[in-house]
Amino acid sequence: MAHNHQLNLNNASEIRTWTHGQFPMPDWVPPHMAGGIEANGTFALATELGRARVHPGNVIIERCGDVWVRTVEEVAEFVEGLKSNSIPTITSVGPGKVRLFGTSSRTKATVIARNKPAGKRQRRYPPIGSQPSIEWIHLERLSIDGAYQRSTDNAASRRLISAIAAKFDWRLCAPLVVSRRPDDTLTIIDGQHRWMAASQREDIPQLPCCVFRYQNIQEEARMFIVANRARKPVNRLDDYFAAVAAADEDALEIHQIVAEAGLHIARNTSSTAWQPGEVAFTASIATSIRRFGPAITSAVLTNMAVAFPDQRMRHGGAIFGGLVRIMSRPARDFDPDRLLAALQTRTADEWGQCATGLKGGDMRAVALQDAILRTYEERVPAGGL
Known part of the structure; x- marks a missing residue:
């Protein structure tokens, strides 16, 4: 599909396009190039939004001295957008023209303004800094500054880098944040693990980068701090629901076991927001399935659902841990009905008080195991209540 042509839009300004790879290159392209x-x-193109990287097959569009870069598939829609922006809008319609052109846009604006609810406008500050350029940069041109970058000389970083390198996925490779210094060196602010992982491979010569110009190294360091502190880690429940949506087998198994027990996973990590029948200890459930199997895990959850109907299980994780310990190592004369009867002698919150002041999942689980077994032995006769 050739795009080396010009478009005239009524009385609008001339639009010119050129596909990178066609020869000769038009005279109007080189003045916009940022380098060779x-x-x-590829080459960089200086647009009003910053530098854009032009790959073979990309189309450069020019109008009135402004240039844009688009893929071939995007050209038609983009040009139509330019065309519509070039047609002057009717701001006033005189008598006799309403039937042809509709109501006056000025009248419409007045009506909208009248109907707009009055309220204090939110104050927005101007954007800080200059717009970056998006570039594909060869790995050997990139570097890091140890003055503020985190050290990767530790086991955790080495494992992360090796894992990224072993299964490099372009869909997970966001552009690196890079500083272009006055001497034209390119320093990574965010993305050093991706860079080091790509460097371990032979089939990734370059990475996408979001390139900024900072005033000095102090500003680079501040941006490094902001970029890392601004990240919100994914909590365990968000991770679980994302895994369910991704059809992860382990997550789907947890979902099925919990649902069959008559419970469901909470969406909020705050115990004050949990509703009756909601549980949030997905990691403990996964561990139980892995160590003791789905049957025991399902039995524990079912006991909790039956013992504490219409109750918020704020201490559900500790109760679950205690029950798993009991049911995974049952005594020879163990009676499941008697265990359920023992659970029903207290509310979920009352059982939770048995672990008050204890820290750590194992210690809390052991405390609940001991408390439940004492009730099982002392207060509940054989055969249940």
Whole structure:
């Protein structure tokens, strides 16, 4: 599909396009180039939004001195957008023209303004800094500054880098945040693990980068701090529901076992927001399935659902841990009905008080195991209540 042509839009300004790879290159393209054509065939284009990387097959669009870069598939829609922006809007319609053109846009604006609810406008501050350029940069041109970057000389970082390198996935590779210094060196602010992982491979010569210009190294360090502190880690419940949506086998098994027990997983990590029948200890459930199997895990959850109907299980994790310990190592004369009767002698909150002041899942689970077994032995006769 050729795009080396010009478009005239009524009386609008001329639109010119050129596809990278066609020869000759039009005279209007070089003035917008930021540097020469690199070995991989790409070059940077200076647009009003910053530098854009032009790959072979991309289309450059120019109008009135402004340039844009689009893929071939995007050109038609983008040009139509330019065309519509070039057609002047009717701001006033005189008598006799309403039937042809509709109501006056000025009248419409007045009506909208009258119907708009009055309220204090939110104050928005101007954007800080200059817009970045998006570029594909060869790995050897990138570097890190140890003055503020985290050290990767530790077991955790080495494992992370090796894992990324072993199963590198472009869909997970967000552009690196890079500083272009006055001497034209390119320093990574965010993304050093991706860079080091790609460097371990031979089939990834370059990475996408979001390139900024900072005033000095102090500003780079501040941006490094902001970028890392601004990240909100994914909590365990968000991770679980994302895994369910991704059809992860382990997550789907947890979902099925919990649902069959008559319970469901909470969406909020705050215990004050939990509703009756909601549980949030997905990690403990996964561990129980892995160590003791789905049958015991299902039996424990079913006992909790039957023993504490219409109750919020704020201490559900500790109760679950105690019951797993009991039911995974049952005594020879163990009676499941008697255990359920023992659970029903207290509310879920009252059982939770048995672990008050204890820290750590194991200690709390042991405390609940002991308390439940004491009730099982002392207060509940054989055969249940």
